[in-house]
Structures are given as C-alpha cells and as structure tokens.
Amino acid sequence: MELSYMPTRRSAVQWAAQFAAGEIDVTDAIDQTLAAVEACDDPAIFTLTTPERAHAAARAASVRQRDGRSLGWLDGVPVAWKDLFDLSGHPTTAGSRLLTDAPPAIADAVIVTRLEAAGMVSIGRVNMTEFAFSGIGLNPHYGTPVNPHGQRRVPGGSSSGSGVAVARGLVPISIGTDTSGSVRIPAAFNGIVGYKTSGGRWPMQGAFPLSRTLDTLGVLCLSVLDAILVDAAARGLAAPDIRRESVRHLRVIVPTNVVFDECESAVVANFEAALKRLESAGAYVERRALPVLDEILALNAQYGPIVNAEAYALHRERVEGEAAARMDRRVASRMRLAAATPLSAYIAIMEARRRIVAETAAMLEEGWLVAYPTVAHVAPSIDELEADDDLFLRINMKTLRNTLLGNVLDWCGISIPNGADAQGMPTGFLLSGGPGRDDHLLASALAAEDIIRSEAA
Template sequence: MTGAPDFTGRSALQIAAVLAAGTVDAVAVADATLKGIADCPDKAVFTATMLERARREAAASAVRHRDGRPLSLLDGVPVAWKDLFDLQGEVTRAGSLVLDDGAADADAALVTRLAEAGMVTVGKVNMTEFAYSGLGLNPHYGTPVNPWSRDEPRAPGGSSSGSAVAVALGLVPIAIGSDTGGSVRIPAAFNGVIGYKSSGGRWPLAGGFPLSRTLDTAGVLCRSVVDAVLVDAAARGLAAPDLRRGSLKGLRLIVPTNVIWDGIEPAVAQNFEAALARMVLAGAIVDRRVLPSLDAVLALSAKHGALAALEAYDLHKERLATEAPHRMDRRVVARLRAGAAIGAAAEATIRAARPQMIAELAPIFDGSTLIAFPTVPHVAPKIAALEADDDLFVATNLKTLRNTLIGNFLDWCGVSIPTGFDASGLPTALLLSGGPGRDDHLLATALAAEPVIRDATHQTDPR
C-alpha cells in the first residue's frame, strides 16, 4: 500500500479504524509518524526514535491485519515512551546525563504488554530529570514547549513533559508516562489532552526507573478517554476492554470546598464550574463539602516530610555522594538532598498514617461516587521566569503538584479532562478521581463525562 494520509492529530481509535478497514497498513502509519517526529521543529520532545524497531513491529502488524488476526484493537497503533521505561537495546536515561549503565537487556513489563497488543514503539520522549518535578523543565535535553504558548514559551508540565507535548502536537496518538505526584495528570492539563493515572498495582512497573516505590504509578496521555480505556485494557493483558460506558445520571460528584481552591486562577475556576453545571444538566448530583483528609495529607507532609522525598533520597543517596550532582539539574539535586532530613521516626509516622487515611475515605467510593476538582489551580507558567528564579520555581512547583499529589498519597486513580481555555488560550482541566482499585468505574464514567466536560466552543488542536 502507498500514499498513507497524514495521521497528525488522529486518535488511537481513528488510526485503529483505518487499519482495520485496510485502507492503509501499519507500515504506512509508522512511516508517517516517524516523518512527523523528524519534521517537528521542537527537538526537545523526543529524545530518541526507534526507526528499526518501529518498522519491524509495523511490518509484523501489517501481516496480522492482512491475515485477519490482529492482536487487539490497538494492533499497529504507534506509541511513545517516557524515557524511564526500559526498551531492549536502549539506554534508559530518565531525563539525566548520569545514568548510563548500558543498554537494557529487556523491555519493561508495560512495554511488553503493549507490544503483545501489537502497538508499535516509535521512540522515547523527554521528561524531568528522575521524574522529580511537576513543571517539566530539563536543562540537559531541552524543555519541550507547551504548544498552546502564544505570548512566550510556557511550561509543558511534568514530569511526563514529552509525553504530553507529543500527543498535543499530534505526533503520536498514545504516549505512556508515570505519575508519582501528578506527572501524568499535570502535563495533560497544561497541554489540553487526556491524562489517565492508574491506581496502585493495576499496571506493571517492573523495568521502569523509580522515583518512589510506594507512590509510583503508570498512566497514559492521549486524545480521548476511549483511547485511555483501550490502553488500559492492553496494559492489563486484555485484547479488548472489559468495561462499558457509564452514565452521569445519578452520579454523585463530591467537590471538596477546602485546600483545592487556594490560589486558584479565575479562568480555572470558571471553566470548572461551567463543566460541572453541564454535568448536572446531564444528571449528575454535586455534593460540595469539606474533606478534612485532604488537609491532613498536606499537613502530614509539611510536618514530617513527603514520602516521595524520603524514597527518592534513599534511591539516589549514593549518587549524591559522588561527583554526579555537578551534572544534574540543580533543582532536582536540592529536592533529593532535602529528603535526607526525614528521619526514621518521621518515616514511621508517614507510613502508618497513609493506610489509615486511605481507609477513612474508602466509604465515599461506593460505586456511584467520584471526586471532582480542578487538576491544577493555574495554567501553564512561563518557562523563562521559572528558569530565572529558583525560589519562584520551587513555589510554583509546589502549587502545581498540590491538587494531584493528594491522590497519589491516597492511592486514587484519576482522569484529567480539558474544560476549556483562559483568555490567553491556555488549557484548563477538571480531574475526576476514584478510590483505590476503582479504575473501572472511573473510566466508565469518564467515557460518558468527556463530551460533557469538554468545552465544545473551543478548538482542541494547538497547531
């Protein structure tokens, strides 16, 4: 087959449909995707492309489709990987210059799962060094520019920065990220795409470079909730999803009235409230109330330190005692060293409090309830200002992470869905969260909620 159309900006489901129809094959899709990546003027989005692997996997997919035996609905669909997932034969750098332990002997478990579904790996995308920031800046490989920037370059969000920008630019329909404190949902919000974070243990993490072994989860950035559902099925080893579209009728949405709203920008709040009103018209019931557990999570961290900080320090403490910090992002080094101040007693308190807090909120998630609030309290900040002022960087990073990190500590699953734009044309987003292991209910409901939440009066493509 020749003459593949331009697949820029197509969703995974749209690409799957043309592959199933036989109008183009996976090789044509892969070649068009690789060409789009090569032609992209922002060279900080991808850190590596896998031409040989992509063409080999695409050729195998084309044969399967021709023979009428695709491995899944995603067979032949391109996927990009945050550069902390091992790809066989490639060095996993996690956004850093100091990781060079040689090429990976095998794919990460999640890479294997998606390969078994027939997805075609096209490359690795950029990220914050060691996944340790919610803003997405990287001094080593460059910072991918938020494609919605109009006045001056805006931050992509992190740590899955390249994953979000690659999807927002339409270079790939699917990019996989990790989420320890918001690293999928934040860049999704800043870039106007869908970001789904799985709850703990749903997706395999073996072969991924960790930040916090307790809080790390994986997720997907994509163009629709349907795409997230398809990827979730593949990540769990299923050929097709095992959940159906839910309904907004009778859905109870708990909207916290505390902490989430501190320092929120007017457009973020306005777009959230407008989306919420549309959901009410579709049958949802809004329950506004104080959730003391949210304040408790932040108070615990303020008093004793963050669980992610102590686990990140433990992972990197030997590296910090070498010359390596001189070749690392100074802001990441500072955050890592701060974890050393968290002593054994504080760690014990934090670890004992977490399951108690999770249990306290368990009754809320009764199968008909989700929690809703703005994903991030502000739109994407300007890169230049963050680069020029480390104090501003620290303050902005903490505010950026505040809403989402609560969900990581409480093991919530979450889907960030665009709600519209501010006056400068920058995306805003709403976060739907479900309890531990409630991913099926969350995703089923998000399928119904997405067209209601999205502001149809605004464009969905920054190009």
C-alpha cells in the same frame, strides 16, 4: 519558538478505523510518524527513536491487517515511552545525563511487552524531568519540550515529552508515570487526556522508580476511549471490559477545602461551567469539605513528603557526591532537603497514610467520585522559571498540590480538557475514584467526557 510543524492529530481509535477501512497501510502510517518526529521543530520532545524496531512491528501488523488477523483496536498504533521505561538494547536514562553510559536494558519493561503484544508500535522514548522529580517539566540536559498552546510555556512534568508528543499529534498514545501528578499535570497543561491508575493495576517492572510507595503508571492520549483501550492491553486483556455508565448515575463530591486555594479565575470558571453541564445532564453533585486533604498537607509539612524521603534514599549517593554537579540543580537541591528527615518521621507518615487511605476508600466505596481542577493554574513561562529558582520552587509546589492528594490516597484519576484561559492555555477537570475503582472511574469518564469537553478549546 515558532511551532511550524503540527501533524494532524488522530486518536488511537481513528488510527484503527483508517487501518480497518484500508485508507492507510500500517507501514506507511509508521513511516509518516517517524518522518513527523524527524521533521518536528522541537528536538526536546524525543530522546530516542527506534526506527528498526518500529518498522519490524509495522510490517508484522500490516501482514495481520491484510490477512484479517488484526489483534484489535491498538494493532499498528504508534506509542511513545517516557524515558524511564526499559527498552531492550538501550540504556534507561530517566531524563539524566548521569545514566547515558549505563548498561543497556536486557529486557523490555513489562508494560512495553504487554502493549506490543496488543500490536502497538514503539516509536521511541520521550523526554521527562530528570529522575521524574518535578511537576513543571524543565530539563537542562535534553532541553525542555515547549507547550504547543503558547510560546515558551512549560509542558508540565514529569512526563513532559509525553504530553507534548500527544498534543502535537506526533503519536496518539504515550505512556508515563505518575507519582505526584506526572501524567495528569502535563495532560491538563497540554489540553489532552491523562489517566493515572491506582496502585498495582498496571505492572511496574522495568520502570525506573522515584517513590516505590507512590509511583503509578498512566497514559496520555486524546480521548477517554483511548485510555480504556490502553488500560485493557496493559492488564493483558484481549478487549476492554469497561462499559459506559450513565451520567445520571454519576455521584460527585466537590471538595470545598484546599483544591480551590489560589486557583486562577479561568481555572475555576471552566471547572464550574463543566460541573454545571454535568448537573444539567443528571449528575448528582455534593459540595463538602474533606478534612483528609488538609491533613495530607499538614503531614507533609510536619514530616516531609513521602516522595522526597524515598527519592533521597534512592539517589543519596548521587546528590551527596560529585554527581550532583551534573544533575539538574533544582532536582538535586530538592532531594537533599530530605536528608535530615529521621526514620521516625518516615514511619509516622507511612502509618498515617495507611489510615487515611483506608478511611477515604470506605467513603468512596458506594460509587462516589471526587472532582476538582487538575492544576490550580495554566502552564507558566519556561523562561521565568528557568531564571528564578525560588519562583520555580513555589510554582512547582502549587502545580503539584491538587494531584499529589490522589497519589497519597491511592486514588485513580483522569484529567479531561475543559476549556482554556483568555490566552488559549488549557485547563483540566480531574475526576478521581478510590483505590481499585478504576473500572468505575473510566466508565463514568466515558459518559461524562463530551459534557466536560463541550466548550473546551
């Protein structure tokens, strides 16, 4: 696919600056956004646009701007929603044709209400892996959004449309979910920022679930500052309460086990170069094995992943009935793998998770962060993965490996672009903090972002 239409990318902060300077009216900006979505040569990015809703919100924001009553940095800024957030009056389809005729939502998701209360303008919903069950981003029902950095490369999932919409400049902000990496993976593959919250930081009500134990929310955007602004609004704050920390106070653990296994050379080279720049700027880096990472993989192998068991429980009637024939075969077959998981195995892995979450939280209480490559490889070929289900399964497991560790441990995490390979495909630098350590993570990422990105494409 030739990417013939690429709007100029503007961050949320850049949108706000243009509104404040009177360079563009909010209504004109939203008209331009909707026109860009309509003109885009990739129809698989958006599954729904909401022009009437967007125009009404834009008019209200425009009046506030003219009257000097702006709600803040996000007032008038466009936002897109992963296709699993309730928008009043529309069915929530979660990337599946099975839910096309579902009753329309009677209320917005709580996160939608909060960001719109900060003035953000909802443009519509963007594509995703069916039922959010893959890190690759393929969707046979609505099409697969194409990674803008290379012909026919995957977008990453499950927040596939979110990653591509932001990377292509259609919107500066898209809100996704992250159960095993679904915000951070598309961020890394598309060369943008992806912030995943730790559990309970943002409200989950009105978001179609996959794994109630591991599901978290997050944002795909163009800068750490944008993520901080969205985080404040998502928590119902009038303004951010996070301040930049000094890189000289940054203490980083780099695991020597698991996360570099089978990593592509460009991924490792870009990570090490960014790490060296951080050290030169005064950050303290300690390399050591984290046995808990091996333990997570061993637990998954022994008992089956938590996400599989909970996804199967949620969708059992679908995947065991006639509806399975109308699902993505890759999603249905992987969900069915958990059918034989006994309750004792589920209880055992949940008990183990509680223990290792507590252990690693204690390890990170003193302000330590953990750093490693977001994904072990760059975005692979859409065509190759669509043609070979065995290859898809292997690559999907490899794609999810590094990020799923943080979900099991309830870490917050942020992926920052840190370069590209020889073909121009982006790589990501993942910085993670312990449960509830989001403020420290975001403050540290704000300080480190320019250093990590300094040689990024």
